[in-house]
Amino acid sequence: MEAWEKSLQNCVTSPEELSGLFRLQGAPLAEVTTRFPMRITPYYLGLIEEPGDPIWRQCVPDRAELDDLSQSPDPLDEERLSPVPGLIHRYPDRVVWIVSTSCAVYCRFCMRKRGVGCSGMEAAPVDEAVAYIASHPQIRDVILSGGDPLLLPDHRLDAILTALRRIPHVEVVRIGTRAPVTLPERVTPELARMLKRHHPLYVNTHFNHPREITPQSAKALALLADAGIPLGNQTVLLKGVNDDPEVMRLLMHRLLLHRVRPYYIHQMDLVQGTAHFRTRLEKGIAVMAALRGHTSGLAVPHYVIDLPGGKGKVDASSGRLHPDGKTFLFTNYLGEEIGYTDPT
Ligand SMILES: *Cc1c(COP(=O)(O)O)cnc(C)c1O
Ligand code: SF4
Numbered sequence: 001m002e003a004w005e006k007s008l009q010n011c012v013t014s015p016e017e018l019s020g021l022f023r024l025q026g027a028p029l030a031e032v033t034t035r036f037p038m039r040i041t042p043y044y045l046g047l048i049e050e051p052g053d054p055i056w057r058q059c060v061p062d063r064a065e066l067d068d069l070s071q072s073p074d075p076l077d078e079e080r081l082s083p084v085p086g087l088i089h090r091y092p093d094r095v096v097w098i099v100s101t102s103c104a105v106y107c108r109f110c111m112r113k114r115g116v117g118c119s120g121m122e123a124a125p126v127d128e129a130v131a132y133i134a135s136h137p138q139i140r141d142v143i144l145s146g147g148d149p150l151l152l153p154d155h156r157l158d159a160i161l162t163a164l165r166r167i168p169h170v171e172v173v174r175i176g177t178r179a180p181v182t183l184p185e186r187v188t189p190e191l192a193r194m195l196k197r198h199h200p201l202y203v204n205t206h207f208n209h210p211r212e213i214t215p216q217s218a219k220a221l222a223l224l225a226d227a228g229i230p231l232g233n234q235t236v237l238l239k240g241v242n243d244d245p246e247v248m249r250l251l252m253h254r255l256l257l258h259r260v261r262p263y264y265i266h267q268m269d270l271v272q273g274t275a276h277f278r279t280r281l282e283k284g285i286a287v288m289a290a291l292r293g294h295t296s297g298l299a300v301p302h303y304v305i306d307l308p309g310g311k312g313k314v315d316a317s318s319g320r321l322h323p324d325g326k327t328f329l330f331t332n333y334l335g336e337e338i339g340y341t342d343p344t
Contacts, residue, residue, distance in 0.1 A: 004186040008104060008151075012040045015061060022051050024060075032061040036273055037117040041104045044182045047211060054209045054241040057277075059105050068275035073114035075270050077310040084132050086124030090310050091333075094141035095133065098123050099160060101147040104183035109238055109277045111269040111306075116147050123147070130163045133170065140171040150179035150186050154194050161198040174202040176234070180220040181205060181212050187220035192227040204232040204263060208242050210250040218258050225259040232263035235301070237284050238277045245290030252291065252299040262301035267316050269306055270343065278343040281305075281328065285317050305330070311338045 012018055015029035015038070032038075040059045047055045081090045086098040101121045103110075115121020123146070133139050142164055149157060164170050175195075179186040195201055203224055207213060225231055233255050235242065242248055252262045267284055268277055284303050291300045303316040312332045319328030319340065327339040 002188070004183055004188075007041055007043065007183060007185060010042050011104070012042075012045055013038055018060065021045075022048075024051065028063060029061045032063060032065050036061065036065055036108075036113055037106050039104070039106045039117065041183050043184065043216065044105050047214070049211075052240075054247075055211060057240050058107055058109065058208060058238070060108070062108060062276055064276040065108065065273040068273050071270050071272040071275070073272045075308050076111070076306055077308075078112075081310045082124075084124050084128045086122055087129045087132055089132075089136075089139075091312065092138050094143060095139055096143045096145050097129050097133075098146050099144050099149045099157075100151045102151050103146065103148040104151065104179060104186070107178070109236060109268060109271075109274045111271050112147075113271055113273050121147075126160060126163065130167070133164070134167045137169045140169055141174065142170055142172075143174045143176060145176045148177050148179060149175050150177045150183075150191075154191055158194050161195075161201070165198055172200050172202065173198060174204055176204045176206070178206045180217050180224070181207050184214075184216040184220040187223050189223060192223040192229075195224070195229060196227040199228060201229055202232065203229050204234050205260065206234050206236075207251060207255060207260075208235050208238060210247065210254050213251075213254045213258065221258040221260060231258075231260040233260050233301070234264045234266060235262070236266045236268050236277075237279050237287070237303075238268065239279050241277070243279045243283050243287070245287050248287045249291060249295060249299070252295070252301070256296070256299055262299060265301050265303045267303070267305040270308065275343070280342050281316060281319065288317060305340055307332060307338045307340060309338070311336065314338075 015033060018024055038061050044059060078088045082088050088096040101123055102117055106117045110116055164173055221231060237243055255262055288303045304313045305316040306313050307330060314330045314332055319330050322329055327341050330338050330340060332338055
């Protein structure tokens with residue numbers, strides 16, 4: 001067994017185990033984890049300095065998750081937009097392929113909370129996904145996602161990448177992963193060597209707080225960058241974690257130190273069970289204003305909203321306030337006008 005597989009076996013997966021480590025009432029949280037599973041790697045647990053801190057908030061279940069069941073579990077309509085279960089085809093030239101439904105840490109704010117780590121979501125069967133992509137020549141960009149693609153063993157990931165590389169119209173493959181953040185030992189020299197055989201391959205990782213950048217995660221990033229893989233980062237704007245211009249600026253600077261180019265800051269999707277992380281649009285706009293011009297352009301990502309109903313990502317600061325004073329109107333890539341109502 002590899003070291004990272006052993007780490008996965010040693011994860012904290014129940015509130016009771018956590019209450020042995022911190023002063024915490026485990027029992028009320030058990031109700032949360034029957035609905036939304038919990039898993040924290042030993043490494044990520046070690047980054048917590050005190051209960052309620054930005055690392056804690058991202059991984060420890062909160063009662064508030066159960067107070068937010070009126071929102072949709074799938075506001076982006078991913079399931080409707082999946083011609084093969086687990087293969088989301090929303091934009092003409094690119095698809096998201098869910099290759100794994102588990103993660104090293106179950107983030108409490110996850111936009112696929114409806115199924116990640118539960119029985120409700122399935123990875124797309126490899127043969128069906130490959131056949132669909134092969135028969136749609138307009139698809140030039142394939143995004144492997146999940147769950148976390150790096151929870152697959154190297155040989156399975158290699159088989160997927162090999163199959164994709166046999167399709168002439170697939171130009172670019174991207175992997176979205178949080179492994180460098182939550183399970184850095186997953187990034188081994190063998191993994192980097194295997195990935196290198198499938199260029200042009202991009203990796204987008206998901207750091208949300210400067211304290212997640214540690215010697216261990218830096219080593220994982222260096223292995224990937226040294227394999228010639230361009231690295232990007234997608235951050236989710238989260239209340240009590242990074243909804244602060246100073247924290248965000250420090251995060252962006254630290255990413256650049258490790259050859260990671262900030263790509264997106266996401267307005268958090270209006271997903272069931274995540275209300276305690278929501279911020280208003282003006283918060284993200286203020287964060288962006290504190291970055292643009294005040295620091296290197298390289299450190300300035302795009303601030304985006306993924307519009308409800310799978311209408312696509314738009315620049316989050318491009319909204320026009322509707323006369324009702326509550327809804328923002330955005331024009332998507334198809335020229336459609338779509339409303340988005342800020343959380344209150
Ligand atoms: C975000 C997303 C993409 C990729 O968007 P980019 O802006 O190209 O990074 C593709 N498909 C779906 C369904 C998405 O949610
Ligand atoms: S790593 Fe990504 S997919 Fe997995 S729980 Fe966290 S946000 Fe969701």
